Structure formats: structure tokens, C-alpha cells
Amino acid sequence: MTALASVGLAVSLSGRSVLAGVDAVLRAREVTAICGPNGAGKSTLLAALAGLRTPDSGTVTLNDQPLASLDRDLRARTLGYLPQAGEIAWDIDVATLAGLGRLPWRASPAENEAAVAAALAALDLEAFAARRVSRLSGGERARALLARVLAGTPAWILADEPLASLDLAHAATLVAHFRHAARSDGIGVILVLHDLAQAMNHADRVLVLDAGRIVADGAPEVALDEGVLKRVWGVSARWLGEPGARALAVG
């Protein structure tokens, strides 16, 4: 089994405990959603799983190997990370931005072009390939940043709120892409999601974080049941509709 795992992961930021003893085994071929209230530690956990946050204690392993012991290029090829705040330092065009995802591969120009083209197609960005990023809308820029991740053809996709600024159609296309990547290509997909209905309908598994700890972990219908919504988010809410097409009625 291909697995990305954290064991006893503890992270403090500016002297405050943000994650405390997080044990989680994330599996390839699944879409795992990480959910929880603001400040619960979701982004910190995702960054730690991507090897970008050094824990105070505990380890993150990829197929039982500590991430810290892996070659940097191998790690960059394997773990594709999309941060929450999509800053782009240079005013480059979309194809060049996506091409940055190819750097760890040191592959031929033809291979790089094919991977970039596939990423742009997956995100409906072909028409924007030559457009500079300063001339994109917020949602187009978010898709361009994700194209950089997909162009790297990672074995794991770790994306922090990838649907946040997308319109309905692009969000649905992207969710379908993630599900296909998991099912057909064996990729491990880990998404931080605030939209609990997206998590409920499209994730195979949901981890709920609250105050730096995992408080629910399982199939969406279990991990996001109404008792958890009440305890963790403090809201009275009901799931409507059928599994796979649930909507949340709050109040």
C-alpha cells in the first residue's frame, strides 16, 4: 500500500501548540478531505504532510520512509503541494507558471510540454496559456497555480482549499479530475476543504481537526455526522438529500 503517514506529529508556531500528537495514515487511490473550523490546524497539517513544516516531535513518512530522509528532487516529484495563499512573485504567462512544476523532473522539453499541456487541459486553461498572470481573475489564477502542481505529475496532491475561488462548473470539473486521479491513476489526493457538502459528497474519507487534534476520521457520512457538526463547529445542521448529493441545512 502506498501511504503518507504522520505519527505523533506535534507542531508549535511562535510558541503556541498548533498540532498535538496527530496520527494519520493517508492512502493512495483515495480522496481525503481535511475539515475543521478556522484555526484548527488544517493548513499546518497539510504543510507538514508535504514536508514543508518541521515538526517539534513526531514524523511524517512516505511508504514508511521518513520524509526528511528522502532526496529533495524525489520529494518534489512525489508530493505536489498547493498552498492556501496563491502568491505569484513574477508576472509570467500561465504556461511558464505551469512549467515550473516540471523543474524537479529534469526531463526533455517534449515531456515537459506534454505534461504542461495536460495540466492546462485538465483545468480548462488552454486559452490562457500565453496570458500573463497579472491579467487573470482570482479563480483563473487559482487554476493556474494548480496547473503548476498537476504539471509536476505528483503521486500525491496536497491542496489547501483548491475549490475556494472556483465557479460551480470549474469546481465540479476539478472534483471530477481529483476523483479520476485517485481512482484511475492511483494518486493520493488530500484536500483541505471548508465546504462540508463537497467533502461529504466527493471525499472517500474525512479527517476532522479541532484545536490541533483529529476528532473524527472515517467515511464522510460518519466523520461529518450531525453530532460532529454540533460539537466541532457548534452549529445545528441537517444533511438533506441522498448520499453523493447531500446538501447541508444549517439552523
Ligand SMILES: Nc1ncnc2c1ncn2[C@@H]1O[C@H](COP(=O)(O)OP(=O)(O)OP(=O)(O)O)[C@@H](O)[C@H]1O
Ligand atoms: N506563523 C504563525 N505563528 C503563530 N501562530 C500561527 C502562525 N500561523 C498560524 N498560526 C496559528 O495556528 C493555528 C492553526 O493555523 P492553520 O492555518 O493551520 O489553521 P487552519 O485550520 O488552516 O485555519 P483556516 O481555516 O482559518 O485556514 C491558528 O490558531 C493560527 O492562528
